[in-house]
Amino acid sequence: MADASDADVAATADTAEVAELTALIDEVSIPYEKFTLDNGLDVIVHTDRKAPLVGVAVWYNVGSKDEPAGKSGFAHLFEHLMFNGSENAPGEYFQYLQEIGATDTNGTTNFDRTNYFQTVPTGGLERALWLESDRMGYLLGAVTQAKLDNQRGVVQNEKRQGDNQPGGLIFYELVETLFPAPHPYDHTPIGSMADLDSASMEDVRNWFRDKYGPNNATLVLAGDVSAAEGRRLAEKYFGAIERGPVNNPAEASIPELAENVRTVMRDQVATTSITKYWTVPGITDRELTALTVGAQILGGLSSSRLDNALVRNEQLAVGVSGGNYAFQRVGILTVGAFAKPGVETETVEARLGQLIDQFIAEGPTEDEVRRAATSTVAQTIRGLEQVGGFGGKAVTLASGEVLAGDPDFYATQLETLATLTPAEVQAAMQRWMTRPAMTLILEPGERDSSYEEAASVEGDAADAGEASDEVTVTEVRPAPPLGAGSSLDFPDVEHATLANGMKVHYAMRDAVPATYVTLSFNAGSAADPLDKRGLETLAMTLFDEGTTTRTSQQLAEERERLGANISLGGGFDRSSFTLSALSANLVPSLELLSDIVRNPAFAPSELERVRTQQITSIEQEMKTPAAIAQRMLAPLVYGERNPYGGAANGDGASVGSITRADVTAFKDRWIRPDNGEIFVVSDRPLAEIVGALNVVFGDWDAPAVAKGVKDFSATPQAPDQPRIVLYNRPNSPQSYILGGQITPVDARDETYVDFLNANNALGGNFLARINMNLREDKGWSYGSYGYNQTRENAVAYLVQAPVQADRTGDSLAELIRETGDFLTTRGVTDDELRRIVAAEIGELPGQFETSPDILTAMQNNALYGRPDNYYELLADRYRTQTRTSLDAAARAAIDPDRFVWVIVGDGEKVEPQLEQLGLDVEVIDLVQTEN
Structure with missing residues (x-):
């Protein structure tokens, strides 16, 4: 066990200052070496020895914007085919990756690029590169009619799955309105059922020959590999692949609507949403960063102006949004609100328009710009702990190279954030948000627009007969042996006790300058009384909606200044408060966490607002297929009277019956130091962590009321027959x-x-x-x-x-x-x-x-x-x-x-x-x- 001395505590308390944004940005660095093979393949290698892992990313500079008319969805369909085997590895790609021990394996397609990625143990790197090179250079012999037919069906079901969601048809309407044909962005990457139906083997072969040459690709290795080793392996496995045709990605202008467009759609949604869209510049334009920051300030941050006005103060909406779809050639700026049930759409729409106009006229404050920028930088720092995956170092370098022509583009964006001024943000908003906009209203009701079905389902597809599944090997390329496996080195876990008796479980990780702290309490939704299901969810939400010293707005602003995230929840068995902090701002971040945990106000007005939001969320779940199934199955599997037999967030009746006294009683019985423990992962030493925790939690005592006890006396019983x-x-x-x-x-x-x-x-x-x-x-x-x-x-x-x-x-x-x-x-x-x-x-x-x-x-x-x-x-x-x-x-x-x-x-x-x-x-x- 370890405890902090008084000197540790005092020293920690004296350091409670907020780090400068420029200092945070200085901590972000991804050094790399880049070289190009004779066949045009760009290779980037970043060395990170923190673990015996390498993130492998292969990006092709082709996306749905490059599809010719009548061939929509081809880039995405081909992405699927790339996982169905190559000439020397004809089985499922995931089969070979499982043999390696790969994680974070996937492929994605958007308007601008197609990418493939996996994180592999160091001993499996050579095998992974053999696999990636085989499908880059030796794929077509393994693309059979049977595989094409199968993956066409899979992609069409992916499309159905998206279309089946509430609001699932919106993006089609959005793209067609903002980017009318023949604009390169005039169709979604998933494509149309008709075009997918018509995809032929010759179409697929031509797509590969034209788009998938090494001179149209970038390979990134990030992790436990040196630049010299990366060069050797890239030459060995990719060097012999012949160049392909030069692919010049489609250019695209930023279209402007002739006039404002207002579209009303209906679907299975719980409340009306009003969303405004503007076309804006693509990712390499400095104005895009300014617009993104502006959208965050307006509707994206927890402290946003729209959230403060429409949700907190005027209570016209149950939620707001603001963001930017950032593509290579264009962007789509979006700002919106979800009307509070019972409030007229016209009222919310008019007020939304007033607030947008006011923001454009006034511009943001310096504090707002800094908070938005700090939040983004903090998110970047946390994401770069990972070498692979959807947002790690490999993807960061690859996206910069492919979409901006610069692996260091992330640094350019961070520098823009550091130097962005309120005047720049205002000027960008005035330039682009005063142009004609598309306003899309999505109302509750029977869906009034139809989804497109495939010919195979409609019964019009011709019978193709038995499809050939024979693989042709044009060049035999034996698989390299797997290297020695890497064993898991889980960090040593140390334990300590705070002055008030709370146990601390600690592990050190120093890959990024960040600290993660979870206060976990033995509660969860299983603690809810049967007639008050949803109480734990409602109470945990309210902890973050104001304390005795800070309003919910002030809490949100303070988190953003610190670059901290505080998430509340836990699940069925535990209720938790998790802080993700930049270590440079650890002490003030912990002070904020302590205020939320120890001093919630549970203001009656906030209770009613959050209650409405929770009930609206429940109603939306009852319109979403997966959520409906999960809510309905729970009592059938566990039994209605078992703590696991209901939805964690309750139903409309149970949530409607909860009083402030219920919420306060939940806190007193369950969220207390003698019912919780603390888990920490940090780059800072244990003594410093314990000292900081003692400052903010060491004097926290349990209340006099009895601690809560869960009731699992209702034993689940399986039915006698299906x-x-x-x-x-x-x-x-x-x-x-x-x-x-x-x-x-x-x-x-x-x-x-x-x-x-x-x-x-x-x-x-x-x-x-x-x-x-x-x-x-x-x-x-x-x-x-x-x-x-x-x-x-x-x-x-x-x-x-x-x-x-x-x-x-x-x-x-x-x-x-x-x-x-x-x-x-x-x-x-x-x-x-x-x-x-x-x-x-x-x-x-x-x-x-x-x-x-x-x-x-x-x-x-x-x-x-x-x-x-x-x-x-x-x-x-x-x-x-x-x-x-x-x-x-x-x-x-x-x-x-x-x-x-x-x-x-x-x-x-x-x-x-x-x-x-x-x-x-x-x-x-x-x-x-x-x-």
Whole structure:
């Protein structure tokens, strides 16, 4: 145990000053070496030795803006094909990456670029580069008609999945209005069903030949690799690939509307939204940064002017927005508000317009600009702890090179933020936000615009017969051997005790100058009384809506000045307050956190405002397929009277009944020092952390009232036979299937990891049987999975599958058959066991790359009573697993005959399909359940 001395405490208290923005920016640096191969491939290498990991990113300078007329969606469709195997690696790309132990693996397409990325253990780098180079130079022999047909179906289901969401058709309307044809941005990257239907093998081959040459690509390696080694490997694997045609990405002007456009759409939404859009410059224009800052100040920050006026003071809205879609050639500036239920649209729209005009006329203050800039810089610093993934160092360097012609473009943007003046922001707003705008009103009601369906579903597609799946190898390229594996080095966890008895669990990570602190209390939504479900959610929200010394506006402004994030929540078992602070501003950030935790005001006016927001959010959930299914399945799996048997945020009636006394009682019974512990990951030493924590929490004593106790006496009971509950959601292009059952598994048991790995064969990852069946074999779903819903006092097993509406019955039959076969005649195979164990061991270092990863792991260890080095022990546990042990774990946990299946879809289309399954089907109209 460690404790801080009085000198430590005094020294810490004296340093409570806010760091200058320029000082924060000086801490951001990604040194690199860049070189170009003879075939035109640009290679960038950044060395980061913090862990035995390398982020690999390959970016192609082509996106949907480069698609010719009639070929929309081709860039994205081809991205999918790139994961279906190359000539020397003809299987699923994820299969080979699992063998390496890769994490953060994905590919994305937008208007401007297509990218592929993965983070791999150092020993797997050469294999990863072999894979990336094989699909860059030797792909076409593996692109078969069967694969094209399958991925066309997958992409069309991805489109259906987006279209099926409330407001899912808005972006089509937005793009068509702001960028009318033949503008390069006149269609969305997902493309049209008709164009996807018409994609031929020759189209696909030509796309690859024209766009995917090495001279149109950038390779970035960031992590445990030197520049010399990166050059050697790039030459070895990519050097022989021939140049392709020169691709000149489409130029695009910034169009201007002839006049203001006002469009009204209707959809399954809880309240009306009013959003204004302007076309603005692309990412390399300094004005774009000024506009982005202006949009943050206006509607994006927690302290934004719109939030303060429309939500807090005038209470005309339950939420606001402000931001910038930043593309290479153009941007879309957006500002909007979600009307408070019962408030006239015209009232909110008029006031929104007044506030925008006022902001343009007055301009921002120096403090507002600095707060917005500091928030952005802090977010950048936190993101750069990661070498790969969606926002780490590799992506930062690649995006700068491909979209701005400069890997250091991130530094240019930071410098712009540091020097941006209020006058610049105002001038940019005056230039671009006084031009004609598009105003889009989305009202609650029956969807009045139709989604586009594929010819295959409409029955018009020609029968293509048996599609060939034969692979042609043009050049044999043997896979390099895997290097030595890297074992997980989980940071040492140290423990201390504050002056008031609170335990502190601490780990050091010094990759970035940031500190993460979580105060975790043994509460969560499981602490809610059954007739007051949603109390914990409402109370936790209110902690951040004003203290006895600061208003909610002042809290938001102070966080932004410090570059700090404070998130409140936790889940079913714990209620937590998590601070993400720049270490330079640690002490004042902790002082702010302490004020929020210890001194909430729970003002009656704030209570009513937050109550309205929570009820509106609940109503929106009851219009969103996945949320409907999750809310409806919980009481069927756990039982209505079990603490896990209801939605964490309650329902309209329960939230409406909560009083201020209820909220205060929740705080006194649950959010108290004798019911909590503190978890810290920081680049600062433990003594300094304990000293700072003692300053703000050391004198915090528990109240006199009794500590709360949860009631789990209502034991979950699985039904005696499977059943289906169909929630009728008309006009849904997809059905959302969610099935589940309670299991006898306990997360503290030694066999828990056997159950997890057994599920990795059935449903736990991309290569698992459920997804490979419905997505990769049938093409009926964009993604289908089985997973454990693990809580402190129960573990449920769930299966989810969003599927095209006309295949709902067939898909459910496949899920039932696949699960049944796995548990009886087709258990884990030798190949699955080898792949799963290798992947789980290899992925361990990548799973704990960042401070938030470590912070979460420490909390899970405490929740389930595990040792501090639990994750370091897993590799040996995985090595002892056998087919027999995994099969036994799965068969002891899962019983498909006791599943409850919830389906959210168009009842008229779906119910007849379910009759063939021979199960009881209960049909519920969603209108009956919304209140």
